[in-house]
Amino acid sequence: MGASESKLAFKEDIFRLAGDENIPIDSQWWSRFLQLPETAEDVQNLWSANDLRSLTLNTPADRPLHSQSSPRKNAETLIYRTIGRLHALQTRRVYDDPHAPITLEVLNGVRVLTRLLPYIYEADHLNDWEAQFFWAPRKPAEYVNPKSGQKKYFDGLNETKTVPEQQKDAVLGPPLGEQLLDILINYLFFPNFTLPPRNDDNGLPELKPKFVVWQSGIGANKGVGMSKENERNAMEVLRLLLALSSRAMYLAPGIVAEKDVKPLTYLTTQSDRQVILNTLCSLLNTVLKYHQNPWGFSIDLSAANKDSKQALVTYSLQFLLVLITYPVPNNGANEFRKALGRLHRAEDFQFICEGLRQILMQPTSGIFRPVQRLTNQPAAPIAPETLSLFWELLQCNKRFRSYLIDTDRAKDFVVLVLYYAVEAKDDPSRQGIVRMCVFILQTLSVEEKFGKKLNTPFTFQETLPPALQIPNFHGSYADFLIGHIHTLLTGSNRGLESLHPALLAIINNIAPYVQDLQRATSSMLLNAFVSMSQPSFLLANETNYVLLFSLLDAMNALLEHQQEENRRFVDAVVRSRKRFEALRDFTVDGALEELDRSTKERKDAGEFAGVRSPIRNASLDSARATRSPALSNVPEDSAFAIGDDEDEDDEATPSISSHASASVAVPNDALPLQSRSMSEKARGKQPAGLSSFSRSTSQNTSTTSLHALNTHTSNTTYNQSFSPTAEWRGGPRLSTSDPSTNTTTPATATTAKHADLVGAPPSSPSEVKVQTFRWTARALGWYASMLWGWVYAADPARVWAGTAVRLFAVRAQRREVSLKSPRGAVDAVGDTIARRIGGLSLPGGGGGGGGEGGRQTMREV
Structure with missing residues (x-):
């Protein structure tokens, strides 16, 4: 929105949305919200928190819940019109020029919903309305003419399609939330938007999604060749999918593992195998292929605001973790987690190990190259999420565990995991990282072959970062592990x-x-x-x-x-x-x-x-x-x-969902077997x-x-x-x-x-x-807090900034401090949240006012 007059006009439209009770439902005025903004920043900056909260005000007692005079009614209409337009742009040619690009309207529709949804989730008084509006079978919407008082019923997704009054309770389709998720998943694989241009038999732009894997790697020998514009579009769709899934942010940690987060339940239990596999492989490959660097040069992962590829990698990894860690209610099967557990090809495991290793070893680049020395690079900003992905692979794929141990790569990862644990151990704000690293090592240690492999001599300590070196060390990997x-x-x-x-x-x-334990290690015990x-x-x-x-x-x-x-x-x-x-x-x-x-x-x-x-x-x-x-x-x-x-076994062992019911018996402890x-x-x-x-x-x-x-x-x-x-x-x-x-x-x-x-x-x-480590509801609360804390703090668009999150507490951080590390304090974020989840009581509803002027970070609850 280059001209100041256009921005002023858009702001006036926002004011009218909150204050005008007489906007006709079929007015073309609604289309301005998808046509005027030119960038994501326009939507983010011009639509203030006060503007959004004015649309979610509780309905006065003297007004019907769905009355036209309620500001919430305008929010309903805006959501209907936005989703309807996204669906129309995907299924039919809506412009006079059939070759006209649909990109701007699609992106603006995505941005409007991304901006609005967190403010709906934070409002407790909207819980029942949200469940009915988004997740009940879709019925005709009602519009009351403010002048005549006459009622009109129509299809909310198509304002031109009226419904007779006698059919006002008819079911028009599946829940609106499910339809929105289907639309967004389609846009992740849509030609001329997130995929390269593709024409149909008539030479016109294709209007059908093409489910393919974005990058070469697992499930694909060749990528589709996404352009930078395709990557930016995919990034914005992923951000909306995260916003839709972020209902967990507005739940208390003690109950988050037991609540049905409808968007995640729908995504993780759908039966379309093609969608699941292509989505999983696209997200996974995007992360693992980012900046493959065989020459050992520094990998700069610090510019998420400037680098659309970095933003795409970050959102891909975070959305992947949100999907595979979600405990489906009633011990239901998480199809994404099952698909991850079914990976079995050695070349896939090699690809995974190398991708994880490239990210995790950035600050320790001399670890596996005895001829090189430490280069003092900063940790990758996505290193915590990468450690989490590594842990999930260990838990849900026993073939991956076996491959890791049989090929001796497990020893390399032991050193890497120990580095992140030891490097963070004295920082109270990063204890979640230490905790996760310890549980990773515990997950590996249950394998008999792993214990035997640790007897291999450890011979390259001089190449390690100072934090990992043990003075006068001699011994095996077992000595090294026990020492730390x-x-x-x-x-x-x-x-x-x-x-x-x-x-x-x-x-x-x-x-x-363990064999041949050294004298120093024996003394430690x-x-x-x-x-x-x-x-x-x-x-x-x-x-x-x-x-x-x-x-x-x-x-x-x-x-x-x-x-x-x-x-x-x-x-x-x-x-x-x-x-x-x-x-x-x-x-x-x-x-x-x-x-x-x-x-x-x-x-x-x-x-x-x-x-x-x-x-x-x-x-x-x-x-x-x-x-x-x-x-x-x-x-x-x-x-x-x-x-x-x-x-194999297809099921994850231990899977998060399989232990959800067991957690009810001991709700306040995450008890290891010991x-x-x-x-x-x-x-x-x-x-x-x-x-x-x-x-x-x-x-x-x-x-x-x-x-x-x-x-x-x-x-x-x-x-x-x-x-x-x-x-x-x-x-x-x-x-x-x-x-x-x-x-x-x-x-x-x-x-x-x-x-x-x-x-x-x-x-x-x-x-x-x-x-073994055992999952409980309390453990899942800690883990969800940590994952969503990373999502909150890493987001350059500040989607959730200023909202009243309850899963963790937030404080503002001075901008000059945040710039000291690649992602500010993000590598420490989420590690402090809900450290004391037992009996957790968040003050003031979770600390919503982080402010939007600076980077956000977590504080210990």
Whole structure:
């Protein structure tokens, strides 16, 4: 809209839409909304938030819901006329000149709906109207002449087609929302719009969609040759599809996994296999083929506003993730996820691995090229979404997992995933990235072949980024992985305590296969054991002992299955035997005496104002047992230090949808398998350090973190509500045959499993038990929050800016800060949202006023 007069005229039309109650339904005036704007910015900037909210005002009580005098009635007419015009442009020749391009009107129709829909979704009072207007079978629309009061019924998608009053309740077609989705999917594959020009038999522009794969790769040996204009058009259609699907943004995280998001349900359950496969392959190939760069030059993915290709890649990846992660209600099958799980050709997997690797290794370009060094490139702005896509492939396609492990590519991805976890671990705003990386590693670790492959020597540490290098490292991939798990366990900020069970689960899963563990790695495991067995850790919370049990179980698996191949680890255990013996003799009284003594010593030394543990006054009326030795004073044969060493199935497993119903049983926890040994009572009282998704830290529950213990932080506070009961102190003795079905205490677990520290390996080792990640409603809420947070923050058009999102909270970020990284703070976005989803309560409806003048980012809820 080049001329200022045209922009002024368009703004006047917008004002009239909100204030004029007498606009005839069949007036040509409505067409101005699709003909006047010239760019997406015109629609975005001239249609303000106040203008849009004026169309969604609640109907006054003295007016009928669908009365012409309601501003919402004009919104209905605008939606009808826009969708009807999009359908007409796609199915018949509407211009006098049959060769005239349809592009501008189609784009303006897409832009109007993209601008309006988020404001409909944010208005709670429109929920019933939205369900009826968009998702009920379409019936005739009603128009009341303001002068005569006469009623008129017509087809909303074709204002010239009237309907007799006696047929006013007749069904004219499927729901309007479904018809809009069909129209938009067709436009993704429409010649002369998103595909190159194509004529019919009469030499006129083709008016039929052609379902083909956009780019070469999976499902196509040759691309269709999209022009930059085609790419820009496809990008705008994808943006509207995301806007239609963004109903989840306006739901609370606690319920988002249980709500039926109608657009996504329709898209993911439709039966047209041609549409599903071509859409899936087009989106996937667009992402994986972007800037294939065999020469190792820097890949600049930072200009989404200027580069239409970058915007298309970003929207393609985000829309693909939204589709494949959607949990269909009532355990229905997600056809996009099933199609992704059916990929099986080796060449497809090779293409996928190379595409993912090109994106993820940008900031670590020297990782797999020993002759090159680190180039200090910034991370790709779509790196978080790419990690998510990698995780989804691992979960839903077992053939891909096997290919990854059999070809040794899994080891490369372990290094990449560890890089993103370690690089983000100290940034509270990016803990979602760390969480996802840990779950990726846990998903890989359940494979037996993966555990065995980790015994390969790791020989190129000097090419790694500094954040990944372990001083004086020698060893295998297993040593490298355990070393960084130890870093995440003991060297990260307090917010990552909720990941400790998953980190220990990874060690548990690989322990039966690890061989030749180095001395430094053995010391790390024993140091972690020492920290977890300290009374200050065990008595800090009712269930902290489960972490110790998990570590002991991993150490036991090492000894039971690979004792002869791990002499250094055996030696470390033997040298530390007094630590195990002290834990075997653990009693509550002895632990409390030690804590009191330690507090007094530090107080006398002036370290801090000593506080007597509140649990000292707990119920200790039962007979007092033998005091436990002070673990901190147990002598060792030699000290341990970390330093130098000496020398198919079609179905996804586990799929998100398949676990949706299971989540109802335990709605407040995303429990990995390692937590199954807990009683229901104990599980309900889990602290932040024991569930995959921590409770709100505002609750009066505290734990002693391993980081605090390893840095000698002495001002530890204790859980005021934890009282060591007789059940906690003297629970059932652990059965050595099935550790997953009993409630244990530190004393009983250690006595049963480690009475004899190291003996001859058993003639027939017990069955290996893997600890898998399990989806629950709470986990899905976290995941949806993170994905939609990325969508919100990465959008250069600011589609959702200023709306009252509820899935996460929003704050404005200063523009000069946002420009420091390629996508501003986008690589950190979504990682902070809903970190404390349990009992989540968003202030003020979710923080809608981010403002439209600057880039947006998330803040921790």
